[in-house]
Amino acid sequence: MRPPNRYRRQEVLPEIGAKGQSQLTRSRAVVVGLGALGSISSDLLVRAGVGHLRLVDRDVVELTNL
Numbered sequence: 001m002r003p004p005n006r007y008r009r010q011e012v013l014p015e016i017g018a019k020g021q022s023q024l025t026r027s028r029a030v031v032v033g034l035g036a037l038g039s040i041s042s043d044l045l046v047r048a049g050v051g052h053l054r055l056v057d058r059d060v061v062e063l064t065n066l
Contacts, residue, residue, distance in 0.1 A: 007049050021049060028052040034059070 010016045016024075029050050031042045034057040045053055059065065 010049070024049045025051045028054070030054040030056060032056045 005011070007021050011018045011021050027050050029045055029052070031038050031045070031053065034042065034055060038055075038057070042053060042055055
């Protein structure tokens with residue numbers, strides 16, 4: 001039995017297809033700033049299948065910003 005393909009639904013879209021999903025898997029992206037927009041964007045990039053994601057944020061983890 002083959003494991004389920006996590007990106008099967010994207011691969012059936014004519015705009016993406018298997019070739020496009022393969023390109024996403026090999027792609028790299030960087031998100032600078034992980035505030036409201038950056039955190040949501042990084043989540044969506046991971047769900048889309050981007051192969052390598054670098055997250056950059058200069059904030060320091062403190063009790064006041066948890």
